[in-house]
Amino acid sequence: MKETKRTWNLYSAWNWQQEIDDLNAQSDAGWQLMHGGLFGSRFKYQPHVRYRYQLDFPGKIDEMPRYLEIFREQGWEFVNKTVNGWYYFRKPYDPSADALEYEINTDRTSLDAMAGRWVKLGTVFSVIMGIMLLLYAVMLVLHPTLAMASLLLALLPMFIMMVRGIVLINREDKKRTIRHDGKWIGACVLAFAVFYAGFVLLAANRVNTYWQRNGEDMDAVAAELSEETVWATVDIRYPDFYYLSLDVKADAPVTVTLTDENMEPVHVFTGEVKKEEDVRLWLKKGEYQVHLSDFTGGAQQVGFELD
Amino acid sequence: MKKSEPLSESYYYILLCLSKGANHGYGIMQMAEKLSDGEVKIGSGTMYGATSNMMKKGWIEETFAQEPGQERRRLYTLTDAGKATLENEIGRLKRMLAHVE
Numbered sequence: 001m002k003e004t005k006r007t008w009n010l011y012s013a014w015n016w017q018q019e020i021d022d023l024n025a026q027s028d029a030g031w032q033l034m035h036g037g038l039f040g041s042r043f044k045y046q047p048h049v050r051y052r053y054q055l056d057f058p059g060k061i062d063e064m065p066r067y068l069e070i071f072r073e074q075g076w077e078f079v080n081k082t083v084n085g086w087y088y089f090r091k092p093y094d095p096s097a098d099a100l101e102y103e104i105n106t107d108r109t110s111l112d113a114m115a116g117r118w119v120k121l122g123t124v125f126s127v128i129m130g131i132m133l134l135l136y137a138v139m140l141v142l143h144p145t146l147a148m149a150s151l152l153l154a155l156l157p158m159f160i161m162m163v164r165g166i167v168l169i170n171r172e173d174k175k176r177t178i179r180h181d182g183k184w185i186g187a188c189v190l191a192f193a194v195f196y197a198g199f200v201l202l203a204a205n206r207v208n209t210y211w212q213r214n215g216e217d218m219d220a221v222a223a224e225l226s227e228e229t230v231w232a233t234v235d236i237r238y239p240d241f242y243y244l245s246l247d248v249k250a251d252a253p254v255t256v257t258l259t260d261e262n263m264e265p266v267h268v269f270t271g272e273v274k275k276e277e278d279v280r281l282w283l284k285k286g287e288y289q290v291h292l293s294d295f296t297g298g299a300q301q302v303g304f305e306l307d
Numbered sequence: 308m309k310k311s312e313p314l315s316e317s318y319y320y321i322l323l324c325l326s327k328g329a330n331h332g333y334g335i336m337q338m339a340e341k342l343s344d345g346e347v348k349i350g351s352g353t354m355y356g357a358t359s360n361m362m363k364k365g366w367i368e369e370t371f372a373q374e375p376g377q378e379r380r381r382l383y384t385l386t387d388a389g390k391a392t393l394e395n396e397i398g399r400l401k402r403m404l405a406h407v408e
Contacts, residue, residue, distance in 0.1 A: 054352075056352050058352070058355065058356070062359070066355075066369070066381060067355050069332065069381060070332045070351050070354050070355045070358075071351040071355075073331070073332050073333035073336075073351075074332075074333060074336065074350075074351045074354075076351055089351075098348075100348045100350070101348075103348075103350050104350040104351045104352035104353070105350055105352040105353050106317070106348050106349055106350035106352075106353045107315055107316060107317045107349075107353050108315075109315045109317065109318075109353075109356075109357075110317070110350070110352055110353035110356045110357070113356055114352070114356075
């Protein structure tokens, strides 16, 4: 039999009693906690001892020696602390002892204070996430893209979970513990990771190019553009909304055309002076070309941006 | 008389224990259980929170034992403000009890 093992579990902050119950059950089965963590814990097989575990969320500790001394004096052994501020303690278990021997928050005031500390933290996170969601929603309406929709979908379940947690933790104790909460949290975290990764990949692949052509040698330019020419090529890697900006200043009319792989025009402009910003185009995956044509001479400046 | 907020059981017994002399954390927990005939058990988390709060309010102070060999032992002592708070609370409880009789 293995001497150590690792479990993968997710517990919500308001469900600490569930984690304590699971740790005690592990101890009864011979597995003693070596290190408790956010996403899982490590255990050592020691069947000859039994412990009872407790979790504390004390907030900012001014004097760590005093904090640990108070627990040590009552027979609690400090196991470890997590990065998000939860402290694991354990005490040798005597089945004949009073159950209160294995409680660390023995009155409503200290229990509410512990819950209140997490609610404060949770509220700050919820407000920040709420503001971000609002901004993403506005950006999605004004500038819709798949990448922005992915990020909104990623953040929404995390925001709902955080608000749900605040509501639950303010309830009576008996309604606070929720079984199988870890699976729901795990699904939210996974959804967030998948969508966020998708957003990063999509954003990295987006086209963000700008061409500008200023006419200097008028005869050479006129000769070059006397017939239709392909001025630039754009590689669209995934279908989505893209935003085209055009800035044309010319002495004589010039035609700017964006075509798809089948040479079908997607967007056409003919004229001398024109400024277009954020023209929304749905572009499929493929190679697109920017053509300049019908140029008859004179100074010309064409700026083309696609993102 | 200035009206003060009622004390929780833990706060009351901690101040009551310290009114009998300086004591360390575990000593306070044991004395509280004895004084209350086993009714009041103060857990470590409750003890830390209560003593931190009371030190911030100036009701108790932290000190270290003077006896040789015990110099590292942390003790708590009642301040004048803590004594006044305890006396206020006892007065409040007595008045409430008088209404029953």
